[in-house]
Amino acid sequence: MKTLRSIFRRKVRSTLTIFGIAIGIFALVVMGSMAEKLNKLVGGGLEYYGTRITVQDAKSGMSFFGGTPIAVSKIDEIKKIPGVKSAYASVEILKDEISSGVNFGMPPMIAGYDPASFKDDPAGSIKVASGRDIQAGDIKKAVLGSDMVKKLNVVVGDQIDLRGTKFEVVGIYDKTFSAPDSYIMVNLPDAQELMLESLPTAFRPSVKKENLATSISVLVKGGYNASEVTKQINDKVKDVKALDPEEFKKQVANSVAIFNLIILASALIALVVGSFSIINTMIMSVAERIREIGIKKAIGASNFRVLREFVLEAAVMGLIGGLIGLAFGWLTVEIVNYFTAASGQIIFLTTSRLAIGSVIFATVLGAVSGLYPAWYAARLNPIEALRSE
Amino acid sequence: MSEVIVETKDLHKYYELGKENMVKALQGVSLQIKKGEFIAIIGPSGSGKSTLMHIFGALDSPTEGQVWLDGEEISKKKISGLYKIRGRKVGFIFQGFNLIPTMTALENVMLAVEYSGRKANAKREAAEILTEVGLEKRLGHKPSELSGGEQQRVAIARALVNKPTIVLADEPTGELDTQTSLEIIRLLKDLNEKEGQTFVIVTHNPEVANVCSRIIHLRDGKIEN
Numbered sequence: 366m367k368t369l370r371s372i373f374r375r376k377v378r379s380t381l382t383i384f385g386i387a388i389g390i391f392a393l394v395v396m397g398s399m400a401e402k403l404n405k406l407v408g409g410g411l412e413y414y415g416t417r418i419t420v421q422d423a424k425s426g427m428s429f430f431g432g433t434p435i436a437v438s439k440i441d442e443i444k445k446i447p448g449v450k451s452a453y454a455s456v457e458i459l460k461d462e463i464s465s466g467v468n469f470g471m472p473p474m475i476a477g478y479d480p481a482s483f484k485d486d487p488a489g490s491i492k493v494a495s496g497r498d499i500q501a502g503d504i505k506k507a508v509l510g511s512d513m514v515k516k517l518n519v520v521v522g523d524q525i526d527l528r529g530t531k532f533e534v535v536g537i538y539d540k541t542f543s544a545p546d547s548y549i550m551v552n553l554p555d556a557q558e559l560m561l562e563s564l565p566t567a568f569r570p571s572v573k574k575e576n577l578a579t580s581i582s583v584l585v586k587g588g589y590n591a592s593e594v595t596k597q598i599n600d601k602v603k604d605v606k607a608l609d610p611e612e613f614k615k616q617v618a619n620s621v622a623i624f625n626l627i628i629l630a631s632a633l634i635a636l637v638v639g640s641f642s643i644i645n646t647m648i649m650s651v652a653e654r655i656r657e658i659g660i661k662k663a664i665g666a667s668n669f670r671v672l673r674e675f676v677l678e679a680a681v682m683g684l685i686g687g688l689i690g691l692a693f694g695w696l697t698v699e700i701v702n703y704f705t706a707a708s709g710q711i712i713f714l715t716t717s718r719l720a721i722g723s724v725i726f727a728t729v730l731g732a733v734s735g736l737y738p739a740w741y742a743a744r745l746n747p748i749e750a751l752r753s754e
Numbered sequence: 755m756s757e758v759i760v761e762t763k764d765l766h767k768y769y770e771l772g773k774e775n776m777v778k779a780l781q782g783v784s785l786q787i788k789k790g791e792f793i794a795i796i797g798p799s800g801s802g803k804s805t806l807m808h809i810f811g812a813l814d815s816p817t818e819g820q821v822w823l824d825g826e827e828i829s830k831k832k833i834s835g836l837y838k839i840r841g842r843k844v845g846f847i848f849q850g851f852n853l854i855p856t857m858t859a860l861e862n863v864m865l866a867v868e869y870s871g872r873k874a875n876a877k878r879e880a881a882e883i884l885t886e887v888g889l890e891k892r893l894g895h896k897p898s899e900l901s902g903g904e905q906q907r908v909a910i911a912r913a914l915v916n917k918p919t920i921v922l923a924d925e926p927t928g929e930l931d932t933q934t935s936l937e938i939i940r941l942l943k944d945l946n947e948k949e950g951q952t953f954v955i956v957t958h959n960p961e962v963a964n965v966c967s968r969i970i971h972l973r974d975g976k977i978e979n
């Protein structure tokens with residue numbers, strides 16, 4: 366209470382200072398929420414892609430999606446490599462041939478697997494929230510990732526249009542906060558058919574539909590090293606390119622780290638400005654209260670006590686600024702999410718560690734900024750302080 | 755029974771204002787103040803009265819000489835290390851009241867209790883002493899809402915709340931009218947008689963000096979007799 370009254374003795378000045386901090390924390394919360402969403406997305410993606418070796422056609426580009434089709438017949442060769450637990454064809458193509466607008470995170474994908482072989486895959490264990498999963502023998506049936514429900518505005522039983530073909534929605538998956546949320550699962554033959562239609566016309570007669578896949582997913586037996594198995598596949602199977610999940614993890618971790626760093630740095634710049642503003646305010650506040658400091662010392666305040674009072678004041682300013690910044694940041698994030706959720710795109714995720722962390726950070730920043738002015742106040746000679754004014 | 759509360763030996767205090775220019779505020783002051791005394795220090799402006807009080811009260815240190823307060827030599831110690839003595843053994847009353855403007859009467863007094871480390875009882879003790887100086891109806895008032903005499907009563911309450919061994923008042927009536935001055939001095943004298951605390955009062959007011967048991971005359975930083 367006393368601290369608050371001291372702070373608001375100069376209402377305009379303190380309010381401006383607090384808003385300086387609030388803006389910094391606002392930036393930190395909003396940008397941080399974006400980073401947290403991405404981290405979660407990538408974390409989920411690592412689980413999804415990071416546990417298996419993806420085998421593509423040797424002529425395929427670096428891209429994970431699309432590119433030159435791989436022959437399903439390669440599966441038999443791959444299965445002979447020691448350490449391979451299972452291998453199965455997967456078709457993953459973009460839902461829309463040309464992706465519309467700016468996409469954050471994963472674009473909607475059509476994914477086709479053979480339900481029987483997919484069961485072995487950790488990614489195949491996603492629970493169904495309503496309806497049922499794809500089953501062997503399904504024709505023109507689809508199960509939607511949770512983000513797709515809003516995006517396509519459908520419920521179980523509705524028809525959806527996938528590249529000109531009608532599919533019936535038979536189920537909806539639980540939310541995973543990662544890549545599968547933007548997937549539309551169909552049976553492998555259906556996906557192969559859609560893929561065939563997407564190939565250049567000149568190419569079509571030369572391929573058999575049943576032999577089409579965008580990639581072959583390889584699961585590694587326990588006790589075998591994924592990188593080692595990848596190397597073996599590349600060495601022994603012709604015309605394929607196996608991608609090491611460890612490499613993938615490393616690449617992703619690097620780009621995420623850079624993104625996080627950029628966000629952190631920009632928020633820090635905002636906060637350094639806020640911190641200077643606190644230092645300035647506290648110096649002015651000490652200068653105005655020199656006599657008061659003298660009185661306090663004369664009636665028994667220790668230097669430490671004086672230091673503590675001023676540091677506390679600065680910390681409380683940081684805390685208030687942090688709370689305001691958090692409130693506005695969180696509100697902004699919720700509002701933006703509310704509007705973008707309609708199109709199935711959630712951009713921000715305010716985690717509790719981000720919320721708590723940014724408020725603590727603001728408080729500590731305030732305290733640290735107040736340290737020098739407080740130290741100056743604490744060291745004042747009591748007689749000279751009493752004599753001032 | 756006449757226990758010595760303050761003793762000084764050959765106190766000197768110099769202020770250096772430049773290379774050649776030195777102010778000798780105190781030049782060899784030796785005195786003893788006993789428990790329960792009610793002493794006036796009088797002397798012309800600039801004679802060193804405030805300087806002497808500050809040294810008694812562990813607020814300032816002498817350039818030379820020794821000071822004992824309640825049996826402890828304080829002249830060798832750093833001022834910053836003497837806060838406990840200032841908080842518990844000394845009560846200061848200033849001419850300009852020196853209350854903290856943003857705090858109520860009660861809070862101003864409570865602050866002194868808190869600084870002496872007895873946070874739990876601060877409110878009760880502060881209210882009690884304010885009642886004793888006749889301000890039971892003014893507890894929640896800020897200094898700006900109080901008259902000069904009332905402000906000085908708050909300052910007296912603050913000086914006395916920790917039951918100090920010595921109360922040092924530097925021209926406590928300097929900013930008050932004659933009538934109020936007399937009331938304040940009577941209050942101090944009452945407290946002195948009731949609690950047996952030691953009072954040292956710097957004053958220009960002969961009426962004040964009249965009620966004191968002893969008068970110390972100071973001139974040019976020396977005791978004059």
Ligand SMILES: Nc1ncnc2c1ncn2[C@@H]1O[C@H](COP(=O)(O)OP(=O)(O)O)[C@@H](O)[C@H]1O
Pocket residue numbers: 769770771777778779797798799800801802803804805806
């Ligand atoms: N901090 C200081 N710097 C320089 N001179 C000082 C300082 N404090 C006091 N003095 C000088 O010391 C002398 C005694 O001052 P003071 O004790 O305040 O006198 P009094 O209280 O009797 O009026 C005066 O000449 C004053 O100008």
Ligand SMILES: [Mg+2]
Pocket residue numbers: 803804805924
């Ligand atoms: Mg004086």
